[in-house]
Structure formats: structure tokens, C-alpha cells
Amino acid sequence: MPRILPIPDPSVKVTKPDATPSKDYYDWFARAQDTLQFGRVPVLTVTTLPSATTLGAGAHATITDAATTTFNSVVSGTSTFTMPVFTDSAGNWRIG
Numbered sequence: 356m357p358r359i360l361p362i363p364d365p366s367v368k369v370t371k372p373d374a375t376p377s378k379d380y381y382d383w384f385a386r387a388q389d390t391l392q393f394g395r396v397p398v399l400t401v402t403t404l405p406s407a408t409t410l411g412a413g414a415h416a417t418i419t420d421a422a423t424t425t426f427n428s429v430v431s432g433t434s435t436f437t438m439p440v441f442t443d444s445a446g447n448w449r450i451g
Contacts, residue, residue, distance in 0.1 A: 396439070401432030401448075408446035415441050416448075426451050 398417045407414070421436040430440050430448040440448045 401430055404430070404440070404448055406446075407442040407448050410442050412442055412444040415439065421450065423450060 396415045396417055398419060400420045401418055404416060404418065405414075417437065417439050418430065418432070419437045420432040420434060421438040421440075422431045422434040424436050424438060428450050430450060438450050441451050443449050
């Protein structure tokens with residue numbers, strides 16, 4: 356069965372959107388870049404990683420003393436491998 360669309364309200368004027376972003380947009384974007392630091396993750400050692408349980412799933416970091424390079428293995432330290440890591444839903448830091 357086809358969808359029935361609502362009848363447009365003739366009292367509402369539709370205008371062409373402005374193609375130039377407002378100053379508010381530029382201010383927001385500048386603040387977002389300062390706050391989020393796109394593409395940057397902290398570089399830490401295993402002992403300085405914050406609690407994965409506190410951070411929740413999906414946090415990312417890089418460690419400089421990983422003992423393994425096996426993807427998705429639980430992180431442990433005492434070697435010299437530099438590896439990206441992430442937190443899982445079980446509260447662990449994992450290689451990857």
C-alpha cells in the first residue's frame with residue numbers, strides 16, 4: 356500500500372536554504388575541534404591506561420609496551436610493541 360503523505364500547510368512559507376554557513380556554525384566547529392581533537396588518541400603504557408569499565412565500550416588509545424600483537428587479545432604489558440587498543444563491553448582493553 357502506498358504511503359500517504361501529509362498535505363503541506365499553505366500558510367508555511369518554504370524558502371531556499373542559505374548555502375553560506377553562519378558564524379554560529381564556524382564557532383561551533385572551532386569548539387568541536389578543540390574539544391574532540393579529531394583523529395588523536397592518547398599514547399600510554401599498560402599501567403597508565405584508565406579503567407576500561409569506567410570508560411565503557413568503544414574508547415581508543417595507543418600503548419607503547421604491549422606484550423602481544425594479536426588482534427582482539429586482552430592487553431598486557433612488559434614488552435616494546437606499540438599497538439592501538441580499544442575497550443570492549445566486558446570492561447577489557449583489547450589489541451586492535
